[in-house]
Amino acid sequence: MNSFSIADCTTVDAALSQLKDDAVVKAGGVDLLDRMKDGIEQPTRLVNIRNVAELRGIRETDQGMTLGPLTTLAEISDYAHIREHYQILADACGHAATPHIRNMATVGGNLLQRVQCWYYRSADFQCFRHGKDLCFAFEGLNQYHAIMEYGTCPSVAPSSAAVALLGLGATVELTSAKRGKRTLGIRELYIVPDANPTKFTVIEPDELITAILVPKPAPGTRSAYQKYGEKESFDWAIADAGVVLEMEGDICKRAVITMGAASPVVRRSAQAEAALAGKPINEETARAAGKLAVEGATPLSMNAYKLDLFPVAVYRTVLLAAGKMNRDPSAAG
Amino acid sequence: MPDPRESIPASPPALTTDSGKSGISRRGFLKGAGLTAAGTALLDGVQGFTSEARAQSPHGVTEFGPGAIPVRLHVNGAEHTVEIEPRTTLAEALRIHLGMTGTKVVCDRGVCSGCTVWLDKMPVNSCMTLAIDAIGHHVTTIEGLSTEEKIHPLQAAFVKHDAMQCGFCTPGMVMTCAALLERNPHPSEHDVRHAVSGNLCRCGTYPKVFAATLDAAGTLRNA
The missing domain is CATH 1.10.150.120 ([2Fe-2S]-binding domain)
Structure with a gap:
């Protein structure tokens, strides 16, 4: 790992004052140290926010819930109120990475982790996302890559928490010392590679995530998240599904279906949602939603299997959310 | 059989140094830590950056590095002062600086958990934890699980x-x-x-x- 200096901060104001001269923010450090050890980033100055107490913790409010961005994935998945009312979020945070990493990794860091494309992650391959003009995945090994909405970079969205938080309609509060606060939806946080390949999120160098706001679910809401991987633990998803259903009796008033490992930025599937809205949740409607979730997909040379896997992930997670199927024993984590 | 740890210098040279900008000056460190003349005596007493010094930093910021500075780590019930760079991981501080080689580094990426230690009884990957982030926490390693008399x-x-x-x-x-x-x-x-x-x-x-x-x-x- 390269040598660097560090500004160890204990308050938000202190951290904001240090965000200058290409300083890089370190929270849990899991993804940042990984990138530094792999040599794809070599910042000379870090701003350590890990000890900023005001950015950590879960607060229940009249509007829903406020997550401090430094709250760890383990703290979120173990929190009783979240397990009861935001199952999708408990599932997503509780099945990411390994138990030890969940003890260290923060939810803010999980949202901002870089894509896991093995070409991007190798210092030997200077690709589009590193500011060069080529992608190695289209002609190379692309079995874990995107099947839709990829443009010039078929990496996939790596954050499980984003799949859950997008489903819940969460927003992220960003704070800058100069410009104050602004609030963005989860989808708006990310930049598609074609718009700007080297800038993964809209967060400016002088901004910090200072809160994640999760609205209170409407009455009758049920939710779930499941991911499928090559390994039972540690690995990122090869297919995943977040499902939020607003039920009125047996009828689904409104459905939100989210996916991470299909595209470079976390997505909602309007087609799959339409297949459930106004209908009962059963084998037939859940299957239809699964099928529609990959409509329009254009797989690469090695990942057509995702056209079969995503529909199954969505179908089973819809039924899991509705309480009509148990958690899939073949799902990862 | 002699304890192999005895052959390891208490304060080994830094793995690499960046001459020219190496190290924080003692004055700079004290300034950053917000310690006054009275605080200097305190620092001499505790011999290293602590969570208390962090909490007392005047503007909520302590700056150091890229060179080594002394920090205070609490490992297996005892206080240790180690001179580390900001980039030193907890695994490196334990193995190289403290000679506690029971903690193994295998993947060095948080994939295998071979380097598991406890931070306040919570298992974490010491390879992906900076040593400075262990300041103020109780670190327990495999060496701390058993006592001389009693195996865990x-x-x-x-x-x-x-x-x-x-x-x-x-x-x-x-x-x-x-x-x-x-x-x-x-x-x-x-x-x-x-x-x-x-x-x-x-x-x-x-x-x-x-x-x-x-x-x-x-x-x-x-x-």
């Missing part, structure tokens, strides 16, 4: 059940399972499986790890 029941159970082959994952595996027993005295086999789901054992000793941990749980409950 889980380690005894690992021996009894032959829960290892090459042994490289074993310290991490033991620390993970011992942390589970700290927070759950009645684990099921599912609980043990879940707890070690990040600990890779390429020899495949998992069934014996499960048996040893469940056995040790019984021993601890009856103790």
Whole structure:
């Protein structure tokens, strides 16, 4: 790992004052140290926010819930109120990475982790996302890559928490010392590679995530998240599904279906949602939603299997959310 | 047999140094830590950056590096001062600076959990934790689990059940399972499986790890 200096901060104001001269923010450090050890980033100055107490913790409010961005994935998945009312979020945070990493990794860091494309992650391959003009995945090994909405970079969205938080309609509060606060939806946080390949999120160098706001679910809401991987633990998803259903009796008033490992930025599937809205949740409607979730997909040379896997992930997670199927024993984590 | 740790210098040279901008000056460090002349005596007393110094930094910022500075780590019930750079991981501080080589570094990326230690009884990957982030926390390593007189029941159970082959994952595996027993005295086999789901054992000793941990749980409950 390269040598660097560090500004160890204990308050938000202190951290904001240090965000200058290409300083890089370190929270849990899991993804940042990984990138530094792999040599794809070599910042000379870090701003350590890990000890900023005001950015950590879960607060229940009249509007829903406020997550401090430094709250760890383990703290979120173990929190009783979240397990009861935001199952999708408990599932997503509780099945990411390994138990030890969940003890260290923060939810803010999980949202901002870089894509896991093995070409991007190798210092030997200077690709589009590193500011060069080529992608190695289209002609190379692309079995874990995107099947839709990829443009010039078929990496996939790596954050499980984003799949859950997008489903819940969460927003992220960003704070800058100069410009104050602004609030963005989860989808708006990310930049598609074609718009700007080297800038993964809209967060400016002088901004910090200072809160994640999760609205209170409407009455009758049920939710779930499941991911499928090559390994039972540690690995990122090869297919995943977040499902939020607003039920009125047996009828689904409104459905939100989210996916991470299909595209470079976390997505909602309007087609799959339409297949459930106004209908009962059963084998037939859940299957239809699964099928529609990959409509329009254009797989690469090695990942057509995702056209079969995503529909199954969505179908089973819809039924899991509705309480009509148990958690899939073949799902990862 | 002499203790191999004795041959390791207490304060080894930094792995690499960036001459020219190496190190923080003592004055700069004290300034950053917000310590006055009165505080200087305090620092001499505690010999290193502490969580108290962090809390007292005047504008909520302490700047240091890229060179080494002395920091105070609490490991296995004892206070240690180590001179580390900001980039030094907890695993490196333990192994290289403190000579505690029981903690193994295998993947160095948080994938295998071979480097598992406790931060305040919570298992973490020491390879992906900067040593400065351990300041103010109680670190427990495999060296701290047993005492001279008494082996930890889980380690005894690992021996009894032959829960290892090459042994490289074993310290991490033991620390993970011992942390589970700290927070759950009645684990099921599912609980043990879940707890070690990040600990890779390429020899495949998992069934014996499960048996040893469940056995040790019984021993601890009856103790």
